[in-house]
Amino acid sequence: MVAGFAAYVTSCSPAAMRLHSGPLRSTVEATGKILDASGEIPRAPEALGGKSYTELIESGVIKTAIDEKYPQALGISGIMERVNIWGNSAWDIVVNEYAKDSPFFTSDFASGIETSNDPRIINRLVPLAPDIALRIRPDLDARDLNMDATFKAFRCRLLTPSRNEVRAINQAIARCGEELIFFRDHHEWVERFLNKHRSFRVEPVTTELKTPTGYALISTIRVKSIKDGD
Template structure:
C-alpha cells in the first residue's frame, strides 16, 4: 500500500505491519493489569479478515460484529489520536474544578504570580494543566466493551465503493466522524477496505446496556456514488492524525490530501452552569489545527 504524510506530503510505499505496530502502545500503568487490552484484541485480530468477508456478503454473526466494532472501539481508545482527543475534556474539567475552588475561597491567588487568580492564568493560556495521555487511554480501555456494545447495537450503513478510480482511503486514525441525527451526536465512518466501509449511527438508548449478541444491530447496504466517495474520503483525511493510506497510486491523491492536511479531530467542550457548579458537555468536530473546529458535515 501507499502512505502520505499530512505534514510535508511525503509519500512512500509500506506494509500494514510496519505502520500499525506501536511498541508498548497498549501498556497502561494506570490499570491493575497494564496490558489487559491485549486480551481484548485476542478476540478481535484473529477474526478480523473473516469478519470483513462476512460483512461483504451480509453474513454477519456475533463474532464478526465483535471484531469489526471492537477494532473501531480499540482505535478510539488506544491510538495516539484517541488519547489526544480525550485528554482535552479532562483538562477542561480541571479548569472548572480550579474555578470552583477559587470561588469557594479554597484556592487564593498566589502572591508570586502577581495576585492573578489561577482561573485568570488558565483563561489567558499562561498556565495549563498537563494530562498524561495514558490516563484517558486507561478510561477508554476500561470502557472499551461498553463502547463496542453501543456501536455493535447501532445502525450500520455498509458502504460499497465500486468506483475503480476513487478507492476509500484509510489512516492512522480510521474512525472518521460526521454529524449525527441530533446536535452534538456524531456518526463514525470506519474504512475497512478500498471498496468497503461502514457508517455507524450510535443509539444513545444502548448506553449502559452490554449486549454482545448484538441483537439490536440494524444493517443497510449503500452503493455510494462519486460525491459520497469524495465526502467520505474528505472525512477520512481530516480525521487522520499524521498519515493517510491508500491502496493504489493516483496522481490526484496528493492534491486531495493537501487540501485537508491542516485538519484533525478536536474535542469541543461546553461549560454549562448546573446548581452551584458546572456541567461539562463534550462532542467532537473536524477542525483546522491552527483555528476553530468546524462542525462535521452531514452526508
C-alpha cells in the same frame, strides 16, 4: 469483530489519548474555578500578579497538564461498554461502485468521524477496503442495554453512494488522519486532494456553561483546521 477492534484502536492510539485528555482538563479547571469561588484556593503570589486561580487559567498564565496514560486507561476500561453501544446501533455497509478510479482511503486514525443530525452523536466511518466501508451510527438508547454478545438491537442497510458521497467520505477520512493516509492507486488527483485536506485533524471541543452551583461541561470531538495555528 470490527466494532471491538475499532473501539480498542480508538482507545489506545496516541490521538485518542490526546482527545480524551481535553474533557478531563476541562473538568479539572472547572472544579478549580468552583473551589476558587468558594475561597478554597489562595490568590497567587505577587510574582504572578496576585491573581486568582480563575484569572490565571482564563488568561493562559497557568495551564492544566493531564497524564495521557490516565485517559488511555479510562478508554481501555470502557471498551466493552463502547462495543455494546456500537454493536446495538445502526450500521451502513457502504459499497463503493467507483473504486476503480475513486477508491476509499484509510489512515492512521483507524476511522473517520462524521457529524449527524443529532449534535450528541458522531458517526464513525471505518474503511475496510478500497470498495467497502462501514458507517456506524451510534444509538444512545444502547447505553441502557445490558451487555449481550448477540447484539439484539443491531440493524444494518446496504448503501451505494454517489461519486460525490464517496468524495465526502474520503474527505472525512483524510481530514481525520494524524500523519499517514493510505491509498491503493496513485491517481493523478490523489496528491492534490490530500494536499487540500491535510491541514485538519480531530480535536476535543468542550463547551463550558455557567450554572447557579458551578459549571456544566459538554464535550465532543470535531474536525478542525490546524493551518497557521488555528
